[in-house]
Amino acid sequence: MAELLRLAVGAAVGLPAPVLLVSFAASVPASLAAGAGVLLFAAALWACRKLAGVQRRAAAVPAPYAPLTGGPLARLRTVVRDPATWRDLLWLPCQFVAGVGGFVVAVALWLAAVQCVTAPALRALLPSPTGYDPAVLEWTGRSGPLTWILVPVGAGLTVVAVWLPRHLVRAQAALARALLAPTSAARLAARVDRLTTTRAAAVDASAAELRRIERDLHDGAQARLVLLAMHLGVASDVIDDDPAVAKALLAEARTGAGAALTELRGLVRGIHPPVLADRGLAAAVHALVLGSAVTVQLDLRLARRLAAPVEAAAYFATAEALGNAIRHSGAGEIRIALVDAGDAVHITVRDNGVGGADPSRGTGLLGIQRRLSAFDGTLHVTSPSGGPTVLEMSLPCEA
Incomplete structure (x- = not known):
């Protein structure tokens, strides 16, 4: 019937x-x-x-x-x-x-x-x-x-x-x-339009990331290094007349050098975590959740190393989704699943928070969407009021 x-x-x-x-x-x-x-x-x-x-x-x-x-x-x-x-x-x-x-x-x-x-x-x-x-x-x-x-x-x-x-x-x-279906020419034209839009978004995101790195260097490590140079200069001037003051200045310089080194390491880790380059996506995500204040359950089914740009995009998309869930959802538990499906990596981030996440509001989800779209990936958000919030991301492995 x-x-x-x-x-x-x-x-x-x-x-x-x-x-x-x-x-x-x-x-x-x-x-x-x-x-x-x-x-x-x-x-x-x-x-x-x-x-x-x-x-x-x-x-x-x-x-x-x-x-x-x-x-x-x-x-x-x-x-x-x-x-x-x-x-x-x-x-x-x-x-x-x-x-x-x-x-x-x-x-x-x-x-x-x-x-x-x-x-x-x-x-x-x-x-x-x-x-x-x-x-x-x-x-x-x-x-x-x-x-x-x-x-x-x-x-x-x-x-x-x-x-x-x-x-x-x-x-x-x-x-x-x-x-009635789109012709090959129409599909190609639509894909070109979509890639043109996502390329512009990726360029804007890259420019914003460079400005952030410049700001972090200027306000953090650069200021500490300037102060370190001043301490060393003053210490060299007074080392003959007042060795005690010189030693105190050198100790402060050493402390400042350690703090600057820590900030530089954190900045480098934000650009590209060493563990991601050395041990791959699964290890990087595992390290990401170790210091989380919220309980995070992991389901990592990644049996191979992916291309470096794909791993970086998947890592930072996961990190942004996890950060959004911790900051905004009020969740007590977060579940993260990364599954290598052969032609694509499927990422699911689910929390039991208050829900109501909307990609049109705020920059967190838009940032994830821009990052994935640069690789022809997709983001699907399900977040009814009262929760749960589920982010389903797909990133082509051949991107």
């Missing part, structure tokens, strides 16, 4: 095709001649897009349309120039034939099967011609033996009626994929 319902939907989608095609054909000359018929033309295109959208959703086909911007006339020009619009118009009569024809064939098969199986009963219930005899009685001339022969025929038709609709549905889906 599910297949019959889908065939009915396909028939309903294809049924308006003659009206829309006639409206479209009638509106074009009027539009070209005197500017009339533009509204009819736009309405026909809009209805065609809506019908194609229904079939795309049924066949799980992505929409290939160019984005619409500007006023009504600019949008109409974009629609007219979009090759997907004309593919929709080509699909419409094909769907009329496939949708309406498929539904009629499926229903006719069931009706014929029921009449054949019930032919002897119909002959017994209708012993004399009524003027409205079922087709099977007309075919058999109301002959008793022939009506019984139709019973196995009806059983065979029942099998066909059960088997055929699913293939008719698949045929309509194949038609939708052939005519």
Whole structure:
């Protein structure tokens, strides 16, 4: 019955095709001649897009349309120039034939099967011609033996009626994929646009990261090194006259040098942790959670070393997600899973906090999204109010 319902939907989608095609054909000359018929033309295109959208959703086909911007006339020009619009118009009569024809064939098969199986009963219930005899009685001339022969025929038709609709549905889906799916050129153009956007975001993120490193160096290690140089200079000036003061200054210089070295190590670790380069992603994530104030459960299924840029992106995305969960979620437990699926690394960070995380607010999730998108990765956030919050990240290994 599910297949019959889908065939009915396909028939309903294809049924308006003659009206829309006639409206479209009638509106074009009027539009070209005197500017009339533009509204009819736009309405026909809009209805065609809506019908194609229904079939795309049924066949799980992505929409290939160019984005619409500007006023009504600019949008109409974009629609007219979009090759997907004309593919929709080509699909419409094909769907009329496939949708309406498929539904009629499926229903006719069931009706014929029921009449054949019930032919002897119909002959017994209708012993004399009524003027409205079922087709099977007309075919058999109301002959008793022939009506019984139709019973196995009806059983065979029942099998066909059960088997055929699913293939008719698949045929309509194949038609939708052939005519309604994005072409190779459209997919390439969309990918280029997406990569252009993500490249700009990655450049902005890199510039912001460089500014942060510069600020940390200027305010931290550089200031300590300047103070260290001053202490050493003063100590060299007074070492002959007041050795005790010189020793105190040298001790302060040594303390400052140790603090500057610690800050530089922390800065280098933020740029690229040594453990990540030496021992890989699993060890780096394990080291990341050792000092966490919140209980963190790890599920690390990484049996190989990945490319260094991929490992770095996965590490920092995980670190940012963990930091966000600790700072903002109020969670008592965080679960992190990293799974190498062969073609991609799947990262899941789940906490039992208050929920309500939104990528459009704040910079933490946006930073993760920008970092992943630079490698053609994805981020999916599920965070209902009251929790839990689940971040699902995917990073292609061949990025």
